[in-house]
Amino acid sequence: MSSGSSSPPPDSFKDKVNSVGKAFRGLDLDGHDLPPSPAPSSPRNGRKYALATELVYTESTDQYNASSVPIYQSATFKQESATGGGGEYDYTRSGNPTRTHLERHLAKIMNASRALVVSSGMGALDVITRLLRPGDEVVTGDDLYGGTNRLLKYLATNGGIIVHHVDTTDPEAVRKVLSPKTAMVLLESPTNPLIKIADIPRVSSITHAANPSAIVAVDNTMLSPLLQNPLDLGADIVYESGTKYLSGHHDLMAGVLAVNDPALGEKLYFTINASGVGLSPFDSWLLLRGVKTLGVRMEKQQSNAQRIAVFLESHGFKVRYPGLRSHPQYDLHWSMARGAGAVLSFETGDVNVSERIVESAKLWAISVSFGCVNSLISMPCRMSHASIDAKTRAERALPEDIIRLCVGIEDVEDLLDDLSRAVSYSFFQRRFGWVTDLYGSSSKQAL
Numbered sequence: 001m002s003s004g005s006s007s008p009p010p011d012s013f014k015d016k017v018n019s020v021g022k023a024f025r026g027l028d029l030d031g032h033d034l035p036p037s038p039a040p041s042s043p044r045n046g047r048k049y050a051l052a053t054e055l056v057y058t059e060s061t062d063q064y065n066a067s068s069v070p071i072y073q074s075a076t077f078k079q080e081s082a083t084g085g086g087g088e089y090d091y092t093r094s095g096n097p098t099r100t101h102l103e104r105h106l107a108k109i110m111n112a113s114r115a116l117v118v119s120s121g122m123g124a125l126d127v128i129t130r131l132l133r134p135g136d137e138v139v140t141g142d143d144l145y146g147g148t149n150r151l152l153k154y155l156a157t158n159g160g161i162i163v164h165h166v167d168t169t170d171p172e173a174v175r176k177v178l179s180p181k182t183a184m185v186l187l188e189s190p191t192n193p194l195i196k197i198a199d200i201p202r203v204s205s206i207t208h209a210a211n212p213s214a215i216v217a218v219d220n221t222m223l224s225p226l227l228q229n230p231l232d233l234g235a236d237i238v239y240e241s242g243t244k245y246l247s248g249h250h251d252l253m254a255g256v257l258a259v260n261d262p263a264l265g266e267k268l269y270f271t272i273n274a275s276g277v278g279l280s281p282f283d284s285w286l287l288l289r290g291v292k293t294l295g296v297r298m299e300k301q302q303s304n305a306q307r308i309a310v311f312l313e314s315h316g317f318k319v320r321y322p323g324l325r326s327h328p329q330y331d332l333h334w335s336m337a338r339g340a341g342a343v344l345s346f347e348t349g350d351v352n353v354s355e356r357i358v359e360s361a362k363l364w365a366i367s368v369s370f371g372c373v374n375s376l377i378s379m380p381c382r383m384s385h386a387s388i389d390a391k392t393r394a395e396r397a398l399p400e401d402i403i404r405l406c407v408g409i410e411d412v413e414d415l416l417d418d419l420s421r422a423v424s425y426s427f428f429q430r431r432f433g434w435v436t437d438l439y440g441s442s443s444k445q446a447l
């Protein structure tokens with residue numbers, strides 16, 4: 001149902017689900033939904049195997065060859081002398097063996113010479129923004145995660161940084177605001193939640209041409225290193241929220257930064273040590289454990305997401321997902337990435353209907369975040385992006401009725417069945433408001 005439409009979707013949702021299901025099982029959707037040739041992964045930094053293998057494979061550094069790297073739950077490390085002689089570590093804020101093991105593993109997967117892990121995705125962005133000085137200019141998107149927007153707004157208000165929000169799907173729009181004062185271009189691709197795609201190679205090259213010292217930083221949270229490696233596409237820094245796909249179970253908060261320039265890596269490390277945001281040993285261990293299953297999780301999450309996107313689109317909804325040919329930047333996306341991820345959004349044309357859908361779905365938890373094994377449903381304008389004020393949301397054309405789905409690894413028929421019932425019920429309710437108890441009486445808690 002595209003924005004503004006008022007007619008409800010067809011009644012026989014379950015039948016439609018089944019017919020879409022049959023078609024998809026045969027992967028017979030006129031080639032619409034399979035990428036022609038996904039961007040290749042370019043193995044570097046000693047990687048010997050395919051990425052899915054490298055995710056699992058880690059060299060043991062443990063004296064007992066433990067299969068699972070130990071959690072060095074120690075704040076301090078004894079030294080051999082008072083004059084600085086001693087081991088590699090002195091204090092966990094400065095470095096910890098469990099964290100180092102994770103960082104080396106991530107550097108390999110992210111095609112980086114150095115990766116660093118911190119206490120959250122926002123912590124990673126904060127470390128990056130410490131590279132800025134008052135008077136510097138930042139160019140970024142007009143669709144951004146709400147927390148990113150909030151931190152940039154804070155820096156613009158309190159830190160003397162000038163922030164330009166432009167449509168980063170248009171490299172010319174970026175070029176127009178570049179100046180000798182541009183210190184950073186900050187991209188999300190795909191964006192959260194409008195799933196807009198930036199041409200990372202093009203934006204990187206025009207940025208570096210305009211100002212060789214400007215840094216291109218890319219937030220890769222929406223895809224993970226399994227599906228896209230921005231450092232290979234011209235970016236100087238890639239960062240992501242490890243809270244999402246990398247960990248995959250919503251049981252920790254983490255942020256990851258990766259670079260290929262050693263001097264830049266040192267600057268970032270300096271801030272992490274100076275400000276004390278390095279990831280704890282236990283969370284480092286948990287994240288390492290999560291990363292090992294990224295390949296299988298992502299495979300299932302993406303195939304589920306594809307089915308759901310096709311289903312919604314086949315019922316007339318405006319669906320934003322780079323796995324659909326209808327995505328306006330489908331070819332660009334697949335020239336940079338090896339998958340579409342498992343986050344999609346769609347509009348209903350009516351905020352109340354959207355709210356009803358979100359609240360009626362039982363299997364889909366109403367929750368912020370994404371990349372987790374269980375499926376989530378949310379209304380960004382009320383939740384993850386509520387910190388962007390309503391006026392700004394309207395100026396940036398963020399639809400109030402937009403629903404974001406973050407698809408997990410459940411049985412896809414269950415997900416489709418639950419979603420289609422929630423959708424049918426909500427449109428039915430809008431049309432015949434006097435029927436109140438057909439479906440909504442069983443709350444999520446009843447599950």
Ligand SMILES: Cc1ncc(COP(=O)(O)O)c(C=O)c1O
Binds near residue numbers: 122145147148241253
């Ligand atoms: C695209 C994106 N970047 C960064 C973040 C920040 O990550 P974290 O919640 O781990 O701080 C989030 C979500 O929170 C996000 O969606």
Ligand SMILES: N[C@@H](CCSC[C@H](N)C(=O)O)C(=O)O
Binds near residue numbers: 145367369383385387
């Ligand atoms: N209350 C939090 C909301 C976190 S949103 C998390 C995630 N990035 C998402 O997009 O769902 C906040 O204000 O930061």
